[in-house]
Amino acid sequence: MKIYSNDFRVKEGDEVNLKKWPTIIKPVYKSKGNYKELLEEHVTQLSSQQQLLYASNRYAVLLIFQAMDAAGKDGAIKHVMSGVNPQGCQVFSFKHPSPAELQHDFLWRTTRDLPERGRIGIFNRSYYEEVLIARVHPEILRGEGIVDAPRDDKEIWRDRYRSITNLERHLRGNGTRIIKFFLHMSKDEQRKRFLQRIDEPDKNWKFSAADIQERKFWANYMTAYEECLGTTSTRDTPWYVVPADDKQNARLIVSKIVLDTLEELKMKYPKTGSKHKQELQSVRKQLEKDRDTP
Numbered sequence: 001m002k003i004y005s006n007d008f009r010v011k012e013g014d015e016v017n018l019k020k021w022p023t024i025i026k027p028v029y030k031s032k033g034n035y036k037e038l039l040e041e042h043v044t045q046l047s048s049q050q051q052l053l054y055a056s057n058r059y060a061v062l063l064i065f066q067a068m069d070a071a072g073k074d075g076a077i078k079h080v081m082s083g084v085n086p087q088g089c090q091v092f093s094f095k096h097p098s099p100a101e102l103q104h105d106f107l108w109r110t111t112r113d114l115p116e117r118g119r120i121g122i123f124n125r126s127y128y129e130e131v132l133i134a135r136v137h138p139e140i141l142r143g144e145g146i147v148d149a150p151r152d153d154k155e156i157w158r159d160r161y162r163s164i165t166n167l168e169r170h171l172r173g174n175g176t177r178i179i180k181f182f183l184h185m186s187k188d189e190q191r192k193r194f195l196q197r198i199d200e201p202d203k204n205w206k207f208s209a210a211d212i213q214e215r216k217f218w219a220n221y222m223t224a225y226e227e228c229l230g231t232t233s234t235r236d237t238p239w240y241v242v243p244a245d246d247k248q249n250a251r252l253i254v255s256k257i258v259l260d261t262l263e264e265l266k267m268k269y270p271k272t273g274s275k276h277k278q279e280l281q282s283v284r285k286q287l288e289k290d291r292d293t294p
Contacts, residue, residue, distance in 0.1 A: 001028045003256040008240045010233035016226045016241075023186040024245035028252050035248045042255035043083035049262040050084045053118055056267045060115040060176040063122045063258065066132070067183035068221060069211045070193040072247045073124055076183065080255045084120065093124040102144055106130040106160065107167060117175055127167075128180075128228060131160050135224045136217050161231045168237040178237045179261050181254055182229060183244035187218050 010016060029035035053059060065073040081089060092113045101109040107127050115121030134140045135157060146156075168178055194215075197207040214221075233239040240257055244250045272280070 010239040016230040047083040052267040057118040061120045064180040071183040071185040089120040091122040136220045180239045185244040189245040
């Protein structure tokens with residue numbers, strides 16, 4: 001089965017109903033061995049594209065991962081980016097803001113970690129938390145000390161959506177390509193993964209009682225995600241809803257979307273000018289003369 005990026009893309013202006021988006025689809029791989037082969041192939045191509053990105057030094061790439069707990073964000077990042085040069089890629093995770101971060105606007109702490117040209121930045125959660133968890137838990141919003149906050153909650157979210165889309169438009173205009181993934185997992189699959197984390201000693205550290213508390217707000221989160229995805233998916237910075245009940249399938253889909261985006265940039269290695277070619281030949285001759293003699 002061939003992977004088509006547009007099958008998972010939220011079109012600009014779409015009204016999103018996550019119940020209509022599948023959490024599992026027919027596998028794009030034939031077997032476990034075939035999965036490893038396909039992933040290795042994608043990773044090799046990603047490595048080549050990352051080298052081009054660094055050498056051409058024209059674009060920056062930002063990958064954003066959002067999902068419910070246990071949806072596989074960490075695993076997707078680990079497996080998909082396994083072949084990328086660590087010097088050209090950085091991963092940032094954003095949890096509850098610190099007291100210092102709360103003294104700034106809600107976009108401040110993430111914009112500090114945006115990738116520079118030639119590099120790939122990965123946000124494991126992001127500024128989108130400010131229209132997701134902050135919406136499900138209004139007490140977080142009240143703790144941010146917003147001055148002149150709108151009386152109407154709907155206006156708050158409209159303002160934040162506008163700030164986010166304006167930021168992303170600004171970044172694109174300055175060479176940053178943003179790819180946004182929502183790993184779409186079913187509630188029952190989350191239950192199974194939580195049980196696995198409890199039953200397997202090596203995974204106990206991944207589980208927290210707070211995870212169960214957040215699970216109680218599942219419907220609220222789905223509502224928040226639906227409005228967020230529909231409002232902030234644009235032609236230039238789209239959201240991709242990736243079926244995540246099958247982790248291997250999700251990783252192949254994510255890697256193909258990243259590959260497609262990089263290939264669309266049509267990057268090339270910098271051309272070597274005639275003067276530089278002469279310099280290289282001159283250095284080559286010096287090196288040949290310096291050859292060790294027996």
